[in-house]
Amino acid sequence: MPSSRRPSRRRGRRSPLATVVLLALGLVFTGSSYALFTATSAGDAATAASQxxxxxxxxxxAANCATCHGMNLEGTEAGPTLLGVGAASVDFQVGTGRMPLANTGPQAPEKPVMFTEEDIQAxxxxxxxxxxxxxxxxxxxxxxxGDATRGAELFRINCAMCHNVAGAGGALTQGKYAPALHGTSPKHIYEAMTTGPQNMPVFNxxxxxxEDKRDIITALKYQEEAPSPGGYELGSLGPVAEGLFAWVFGLGAIVALTVWITARSN
Known part of the structure; x- marks a missing residue:
């Protein structure tokens, strides 16, 4: 007669609780490692800068920024938090005059710098x-x-859809825009790529x-300094600006010449 006892649970099967414990241990280990790494990075940054x-x-x-960004960089309704933005973001925003912000708008425009280099660094x-x-x-x-040819290719792939293939800038939605890059210092171009100001994505x-960023800077500066063999470049805005110029001035000159010839013949 077969036994009525139910077969015993297979030995060695992992309890569902063990999976939860393993996941918890993994999260604790990951979080601890990240906290240790960030603490070390913060310590190194503090050591590099004098007290x-x-x-x-x-x-x-406290005198110029805390009203919007909070005394402890925590941010307020008037401005975002600055925790984690790093020195590069401060150097870019203040070094280009975008901060302190003069008034609210779709984005902060570049304007004359209010602080000295020493103050910005501080x-x-x-x-x-x-x-x-x-x-x-x-x-x-x-x-x-760097390699200007490779930098131009990287710029065309990653940046030209907003800044124009010649770095002349362009319009975005809702009153925003990608600024022209001509005349921008290499340091601020690099910092913009690493911090992603305004509507720009972050390129870590x-x-x-x-090295890629250096190549892009090299390409932009080469393009900025290279002469225009075709004459006046019309802001390097492309075929739209060139076509508009040809239509307004070229066709206008033809019409004016036609009127002048008709008047002389009469």
Missing amino acids: ESIDHGQKLF MADYVASVSPGPGIPEEEYLQTT DANLTP
Whole structure:
């Protein structure tokens, strides 16, 4: 007669609770590692900048930026948090005059710089000491000694849809725009790629390596300094501007000449 006992559970089967415990341990290990890494990065950034510069930057920040960004960089209704933006974002925004913001609008326009280089560096040091983020680029990546041909190709793939293939800028939606890049310093071009100001996406080192960014800067500066063999370049805005010029001035000249010939014949 067969036994009526139910077969016992197979030995060695993992309990559902064990899976939960393993996941929890994995999350704790990952979080601890990340906290240790960020703490080390913050310590390194604070060590690199003098305490005197950080203190000076904190005073400047409290007097000029804290109203919108909060005394502890936490952000307010009038401005976003600056935790994690790093020194590069401060150097770009303040170094191009976009900050402090004069008035609200679709985006912050470039305007005359209000602070000295020492003051901008001090504010960047302070923000970086509070929370780690992208740093000011090293000088070796700001030289125009890269591969201009490769840089032009990278710019065309990643940037030209907004900034125009010649870096002349272009209009976006809702009153926003991609600014012209002619006359922009290599440092600010690099910082814009690493921090993604306004509507620009962030191109970290996984997207574009520091060498890639140097190549793009090289291509832009080569294009900026190269002469225009075709004469006046019309802002490098492409066939629309050239066609408009030909239509208004070229056709207008033909009409004026026709009227003049008709008047002389009469």
